[in-house]
Amino acid sequence: MKTTHPLDKTLALVHSDIRAGHFTGTMGQDYWNMVGPFGGTTAAIMLQSVLKHPDLLGDPVALTVNYAAAIGPGAFEVQAIPVRTNRSTQHWTIAMSQADADGHLQVTTTGTVVTAVRRETWSANDLPMPDVPSPEAVARLSIGPRGVAWLQRYEMRPVSGTIPTQWDGSGDHSETLMWLRDDPSRALDFASLAALSDTFYPRVWLRRATPVPIGTVSITTYFHTDASLLHEIGTGYLLGRATGQQFRNGYFDQAAQLWSESGTLLATSNQIVYFKE
Amino acid sequence: MKTTHPLDKTLALVHSDIRAGHFTGTMGQDYWNMVGPFGGTTAAIMLQSVLKHPDLLGDPVALTVNYAAAIGPGAFEVQAIPVRTNRSTQHWTIAMSQADADGHLQVTTTGTVVTAVRRETWSANDLPMPDVPSPEAVARLSIGPRGVAWLQRYEMRPVSGTIPTQWDGSGDHSETLMWLRDDPSRALDFASLAALSDTFYPRVWLRRATPVPIGTVSITTYFHTDASLLHEIGTGYLLGRATGQQFRNGYFDQAAQLWSESGTLLATSNQIVYFKE
Numbered sequence: 001m002k003t004t005h006p007l008d009k010t011l012a013l014v015h016s017d018i019r020a021g022h023f024t025g026t027m028g029q030d031y032w033n034m035v036g037p038f039g040g041t042t043a044a045i046m047l048q049s050v051l052k053h054p055d056l057l058g059d060p061v062a063l064t065v066n067y068a069a070a071i072g073p074g075a076f077e078v079q080a081i082p083v084r085t086n087r088s089t090q091h092w093t094i095a096m097s098q099a100d101a102d103g104h105l106q107v108t109t110t111g112t113v114v115t116a117v118r119r120e121t122w123s124a125n126d127l128p129m130p131d132v133p134s135p136e137a138v139a140r141l142s143i144g145p146r147g148v149a150w151l152q153r154y155e156m157r158p159v160s161g162t163i164p165t166q167w168d169g170s171g172d173h174s175e176t177l178m179w180l181r182d183d184p185s186r187a188l189d190f191a192s193l194a195a196l197s198d199t200f201y202p203r204v205w206l207r208r209a210t211p212v213p214i215g216t217v218s219i220t221t222y223f224h225t226d227a228s229l230l231h232e233i234g235t236g237y238l239l240g241r242a243t244g245q246q247f248r249n250g251y252f253d254q255a256a257q258l259w260s261e262s263g264t265l266l267a268t269s270n271q272i273v274y275f276k277e
Numbered sequence: 278m279k280t281t282h283p284l285d286k287t288l289a290l291v292h293s294d295i296r297a298g299h300f301t302g303t304m305g306q307d308y309w310n311m312v313g314p315f316g317g318t319t320a321a322i323m324l325q326s327v328l329k330h331p332d333l334l335g336d337p338v339a340l341t342v343n344y345a346a347a348i349g350p351g352a353f354e355v356q357a358i359p360v361r362t363n364r365s366t367q368h369w370t371i372a373m374s375q376a377d378a379d380g381h382l383q384v385t386t387t388g389t390v391v392t393a394v395r396r397e398t399w400s401a402n403d404l405p406m407p408d409v410p411s412p413e414a415v416a417r418l419s420i421g422p423r424g425v426a427w428l429q430r431y432e433m434r435p436v437s438g439t440i441p442t443q444w445d446g447s448g449d450h451s452e453t454l455m456w457l458r459d460d461p462s463r464a465l466d467f468a469s470l471a472a473l474s475d476t477f478y479p480r481v482w483l484r485r486a487t488p489v490p491i492g493t494v495s496i497t498t499y500f501h502t503d504a505s506l507l508h509e510i511g512t513g514y515l516l517g518r519a520t521g522q523q524f525r526n527g528y529f530d531q532a533a534q535l536w537s538e539s540g541t542l543l544a545t546s547n548q549i550v551y552f553k554e
Contacts, residue, residue: 061528062495062549064341066389068361068368083372083384084345089494089551091345093370093387095360107360110370112343112387114494114549118526121554124484126451127522174403207401217366217391218339220497222530222549224523245404245534246501246542249395251338253499253545255532257522265523268530270547272339272391272499274366277398 005186006030006153007195010041011048013078021053021080027073031150036070038150039216040198044191046094046111049080051190056082057090058117059227060190064220065111071098077105080113088117118226127268129259132159135179135237154199155183157237163201164209171209174244174254176200185235190223193230196238196258197221197269203244203254204275212275217251219271225264233260250274282463283307283430284472287318288325290355298330298357304350308427313347315427316493317475321468323371323388326357328467333359334367335394336504337467341497342388348375354382357390365394395503404545406536409436412456412514431476432460434514440478441486448486451521451531453477462512467500470507473515473535474498474546480521480531481552489552494528496548502541510537527551 004012010031013023031041043065050056076098084091096109132138138157161176180199182192202214242256256269287308290300308318320342327333353375361368373386409415415434438453457476459469479491519533533546 062343064389064495064497066339066368066391068366069363083387086346089345091343091384091387107368110360110368110389112341112389112495114343116494116528116551118528121525121527121552122485123525124521125523125525126480126484126520203403207403208399217393218341218389218497220341220495220547222523222528222547224525224528224530226526243403244401245545246402246499248398248400248402248501249503250398251393251395251499251501253501255545268522268532268547270497270499270545274393275398 005184007182007186007192011045011191013048013052015052021049023049023052023078025076025078027071027076029073029149031153033148033150036072039067039219040195041150042067042071042109043198043219044195045078046096046109047113047194048191049078049094050092050113050115053080053082056115057085058088058115060113060223061116062114062220062222063111063194064218065109066218067109067216069106069108071108090115125265127257127265129239129263130177130241132177132239138179153183154180156180156199161206164206167209167211169208169210171207174203174207176206176242178240179237180240181235181237187234188230190230193223193258193267194221197256197267198271200240200242200254200256202273202275203242204247204252207244207247212277214273214275216271216273219269221267221269223267225266229264236261238266282461284459284463284469288322288468290325290329292329298326300326300329300355302353302355304348304353306350306426308430310425310427313349316344316496317472318427319344319348319373319386320475320496321472322355323373323386324390324471325468326355326371327369327390327392330357330359333392334362335365335392337390337500338393339391339497339499340388340471341495342386343495344386344493346383346385348385367392402542404534404542406516406540407454407518409454409516415456430460431457433457433476438483441483444486444488446485446487448484451480451484453483453519455517456514457517458512458514464511465507467507470500470535470544471498474533474544475548477517477519477531477533479550479552480519481524481529484521484524489554491550491552493548493550496546498544498546500544502543506541513538515543
């Protein structure tokens, strides 16, 4: 019997009849984090509402998702609007909403997407993949039975900069390199790539070896791939790199890159994260 | 007689009576690029609509601007909406519109902003300022009388990676370091910092030493400063660094950083740019 992958369950938006681009969905527990879904899952759902829109032109080039409020389990709505369609590009705004305790719909998440029809051109990579051991040569991160759900949904093989095991304030850098892919394995697509871009644990934890409360407020991911290249990669590993940049007065930003195992830079992503203290 | 700075003229939004956060403005020629205003100017206007909103909470943390269509000279409208206001953060959506040839308002630009009340916390910089000569030791980029208007509005002193003088396809890297500030000089604020984040000429020109047609489609800037730090910097120089990351099939992304002369990282910015061929 073929079972549906947890990410596909999560991305199963239903086109409502209210208006074009209006979808309903159900937030399940498969990618649950501590107080809501893993932010990468939310980003993937936001993008999926564009990918499922009947008027879609081209493939995603840029995705920005702003986390305005916590999302609870259960029903949610997403509205994707193609604000402007040009000859080869399309500009989208997206809003996710959920009913509050009084049953009133409240916006939890806003976002924008740019899609484009891409043509073959001169290409070059100025951010080559770091030289690292193969995924098979690196041990998988052990999460343990009490780990949060979403961490079980990714096979992470840290090459360097793994999550601290001693929370003793000893940190001195903010770079992580890790191999990663979905678990269960799943052929890469734009939605899963959007989610994978957010799998790096907060740089402030590594930098300080101190588990302060955090929350991503905004993430922007640029896609440097088309569907055929994603298809070639299939269920292969990606190499991810994330570094902190500036930590200051309650916020820090982290830059991330994802390469295919053969060294193609598929996505570059940046996020800004709240931290306490 | 005190004259108004060109950027302040450009940012002079008028609060209309139509609805809260609805502004009108006039796109002048002071920051004109080849076929429209300099993208940094548009980003600054988008941010300004939030900064002038009566319900604003805190200072800008993140700004994303999507360039959906060319902007012409003359009247435009901007609508800033505080979609969600939390205890210490606020999430905004913004749209700029302009009348088309038939007088119908069309969205030219979309954006999102996150603002926040920031508190002093542990801070650290993991992206230190490169070691470079002082601004006074570096010659100013000469634009010449036929240069586009916006380039005259910035004092640029390239340390390395200046714009090619020989367009002979000889490029081999995509990094620029330059000192820069407004011309005429103007005390730094969030709006000018947003504009300064977009002053790096397209990385593809440097990388290829080939002047292909380009256009930024989306820019995201994170602010790592508060108003008092901006005030301290005043009219001082900033050191800017920009690098290309991935160039592929009509789009490339560039990452940029802006430090104060004393080495504080004030803003980190990323953009994705269309290029032809």
